[in-house]
Amino acid sequence: HTTFGAITNLTKENQTLSNDLKNQIMLLARKGLSGQLIAEMCNCSSSSVRRTILERMEPHYRVAKLPKHLCFDEFRSTKSVMSF
Template identity: 50%
Template sequence: MLMDNTLELLVITDSNIKITRFSAESVNGEKRNVIEAQLTYNVNRCPYCESEKVVRNGSKILHTRLTELHQERFEMKLYKQRYLCKECLKTWSARTDIVEEGHTLSHQLKRSVLHMAREGITATGIARICHCSPSSVIRIIDEAVELKSRVARLPENLCFDEFRSVNSTMSFICSNCASGWVCGQNPFFESRP
């Protein structure tokens, strides 16, 4: 019952995850709570060849970083069930929705990184709070932000002009002659007397 409450507190809703052990460790003077859990479920068919000759084939350990709870670091050591198809001899692991395949940062942790980035916290500050690298923080932000794509092609007739904008800065504007649609605008950041 206590283990189920821990999953509820960490907002882990996968019913196939069962906690086997909970421990607190100290690594390099930093306390971290480690949840050991097992992910297993019954598989009736092979996802590759649809054969019913599927057997369990050991487990694979996945280290997942979870969000903080009461300013304490939480990690999950997840033993994922491996399966083997006797027909095509292919293997695969049990899947969960708390983390992407091949990743270690949970979806919750990624959401908290994005929330902190919206609040204006620096990448190194977010990395220190979330216990991950600054490059991971930047990668998460880059994956979430959709950049505007460039114009695929320019119109047949262009109007362009160079003009003085704010604080004597020269700017460039380009528009479609027929519709007046602005194709591009580029500040030069150049001061001219």
């Protein structure tokens, strides 16, 4: 009643895609290829491609903190309702 997984330096623990395969996925993604095409070329699923890209992508739109000054502008929108 026990399970085990192989431990190797080719993959992270409890993962099946090798680090080299993930690097290849990222190289193909940078060339603008679709996820399905990358999956076919790398012999993996398109969800694995999507998961790898999201795992290794660094989001540029998030900031650690808000700026010191914020500016909001109120205006009258439809039916005399105020919006900002």
